[in-house]
Amino acid sequence: MNASKIAIDAKMPFPRNKREMQALQWECCDFILVSGDAFVDHSSFGPTIIARVLTDLGYHVGVIAQPKWDSSDAFQVLGQPRLAFLVSSGNMDSMVCHYTVNKKRRHDDAYTPGGKTGARPDRAVITYCGRIREAWGSVPIVVGGVEASLRRFAHYDYWQNRVRRPILFDSGADLLVYGMGEKAIAEIAEALDAGLPIDQITYIRGTGVMARELPDDAVVLPSFEKVSEPTREGKRAFAEMTNLIEKSANPFKAHPTVQPCGGRYFVQNPPQLPLTTQEMDDVYELPYTNQQLGGGPEITGMSEMHFSITSNRGCFGSCAFCAIGMHQGRIVSSRSRASILNEAKRMTQDPRFKGIINDVGGPTANFLHPACAKQLKTGPCANRECLFPEVCPNIDADQSEFAEMLQALRQLPGVRKVFVRSGIRYDYLMADPTRAAFNELVCHHVSGQLRVAPEHLSDRVLHYMGKPKFKQYDQFVQKFNRASEKHHLKQYVVPYFISSHPGSTLQDAVVLAEYLRDHHLEPEQVQDFYPTPGSRATAMYYTGLDLESFQPIHIPKGREKRLQRALLQYRNPKNRSLVIEALKRCGREDLIGSGRKCLIHPQNQRPKQHKRSRRNRKGGK
Structure with missing residues (x-):
């Protein structure tokens, strides 16, 4: 195929191979962006924003989207970048993208054309960096995006049920950008373009680096070795680390936050200052085409995002x-x-x-x-x-x-x-x-329906969630209903609830199920708590501790998680045996029978429907 036949949209100048580079008359790319998502030129995608920011600064950016990772071949299609490879798993952590909370493989991938699975590896950032090293040796590699950002310190990995090292150690990358990276990537590009070696770019806000020596004036976290100990002391150290990390998120604090690991240190520089309104406008007014690079079936939900x-x-x-x-x-x-x-x-x-x-x-x-x-x-x-x-x-x-x-x-x-x-x-x-x-x-x-998230009914559980007391939700619903009736609008509040959150007992789930019964709610979707990297609740799940008092709290795990979720969807026939088991565990057999207040009725007998319950199948009164 000759260059004249290669379709390159001048409005979306992100080549995927050398032929497309030639069509753009580029000798090489300044940066090559590797992403676990399909590349959609839309501002809802973090990697796209980074590519557009760099392009606006005059750099040539090539894209390798969802490369095959069984060899290094796919990482050589654009040659070696002049400045660096930029690596992201995409808009989601690759493990969350692949697995349900029950650790079962998902049937689709929302960020892959046609929703097909298998287009990215588990732990995509680590895998991609490994293949780049195989292909190009010591070429500079910068990692960023949600997966890198939320795994920047030692973190609990739900899928392996252990604490993993800061991701820079396992990926072999040179530099990590955390948070929203527009300012950081611009400074990194400027430094690399000026000829500064990547190992000397250690000072930029919003980045993390590896170091051999402890920086001055640093806030030192408990070491990886300490927080990864599966002991009472190790888990207490993990909880303390979580609190210190949260405090490090203040961009007005000038001290780096450091975690020792294996005789070296992960150094997090202070966060970048948040974008001003003008800077936000500049980012979102870049010339996004809202098109999918390479065409093909649209990714799931693109019409909604568009x-x-x-x-x-x-x-x-x-x-x-x-x-x-x-x-x-x-x-x-x-x-x-x-x-x-x-x-x-x-x-x-x-x-x-x-x-x-x-x-x-x-x-x-x-x-x-x-x-x-x-x-x-x-x-x-x-x-x-x-x-x-x-x-x-x-x-x-x-x-x-x-x-x-x-x-x-x-x-x-x-x-x-x-x-x-x-x-x-x-x-x-x-x-x-x-x-x-x-x-x-x-x-x-x-x-028609306003979705809000009270998350739970129990004020004790809501305290662990960091959410307001349930009475505030009730007051809001009453106010919303009065206003809707006043304006003759048929619309309802749809509450979202989380099952099996740290601190939630099986008895709490029963009480929440009774609330759903009394308010004629049949949630089609319930969020079972998912311990993903970076959240305080995940730290609670792993340590079993309240992060304020460091006292033990109840942590639903294993079968109890299934029971709590089933209670919130007790009307689903598939959950019948689970709900019965949960009610018996709680000594609530009074909710099994033919009475109006019962959650489980005899086989082939469904409770009499409230005349408004069908309308309220998804939402509130």
Whole structure:
């Protein structure tokens, strides 16, 4: 095939092989990005943002997406990069992508064309780096993305049930970028382009490196050897390490955080400062084509992402089971209203656009500015949460900016409806003294069902989750229902619950099942707690300790996890035997029988349906 017949879109100049490089008249790539995902030129994909940022700075970026990893051949198709290989597992940790919480292989892959599985290896970052070393020896390798970021320190690996070393040790990479990497990758590129050897690029914020000597003024974590001991002392050290790592996420603290490992040190430099509004606008206004490199079947959910808008990043919610704060940080950055509107206007010019914006948001849709002004001066409080156990009295809860943004979007010509599907914090919404965001959301932006996440009913379990007391959820639902009835809107709150979270007992799950029964809820999906790297709840799961008091707490494991999940879907006939077993374990045989309050009825007998329960099959009253 000659170069003239190679289809290279000038708007998406990311060659996949040498022929495509020649079509672009490149002698070589400056950077080669290796990703476990299909490469989609859309701002929902972290590797794509990095590629676009570097391209905007004038660098040539080649892409090797989902390479075959059984040999090094696939890593040689673009030759050797002038500056470095950039390696990411993609938008998800590869182990989470591959395995369910029961450690069974998933049947599809949301980031592979056609949803096919098997396009990436387990522990993709480690495997890719190994193949690159085979092909190119000491070429510079920079790792980043969720898998590298959340495994940067010693971490509990659920699939092997042991603590693994910081990922730089196992991958053999030279440099790690953690968090949102736009600023860090720009500084790395500048240093490499100036001729600085990769082993001397040890000073950039938002990166981690290996060192032979302990840096000055460092916060020293317990060593890998200590936290990996499967003893009481080792697990206490792991819990202490988790608390210290969380405190290291403050970009206004100038000290590096260091973990000894095997006679060397993993050194985490302080985080990058969060992007300003102008910097966020610049990133999201790069010329993304919203096309999939190489064509082929679309990845799962691309149609949903295609007409969704990212408005913010970062989260000050600090839920224990979530690692967003560890990755994106607790200080919220957001785009300007003008930038968001410009993206929406571009959508209306797309012939596939049907007038519906599927989502506007981020980790939490109604977080459009930092929790308080202090965060932009000294960072998040070290010993205080913004929303837990109550909303901080110093919080800036005025969400009129969120309301005005939504209102402006829905009034654009060509836009029929704007939905908010990425989740809201109802406790923060209730704290807004203006009520503008609540009224705007309820009246115009709910697609029949508003999904919110109380997560559990037990206030004790909610405490371990870092979530508000359940009464706040009840108050929100009552307020939402009154407003919906006032405006003659048939819409409902859909609650999400997590089963078998650390601290949750089987008795707690029974009480939650009774709540579902009394409110005529039949959740089609229940999130069974998944101990993934980087979260406080995963540390609780591994250590069996409350990270505040260091006292033992109940940890559901093994069969009990199945029982707790089954209780939350007790109406499913497939769960019948599990639910019966759970109820008998708890001494709640009173819930087995023909009474109206029973969860399990005699075979071939289904309880009389509440006249509204079918409508409420997924949601609340």
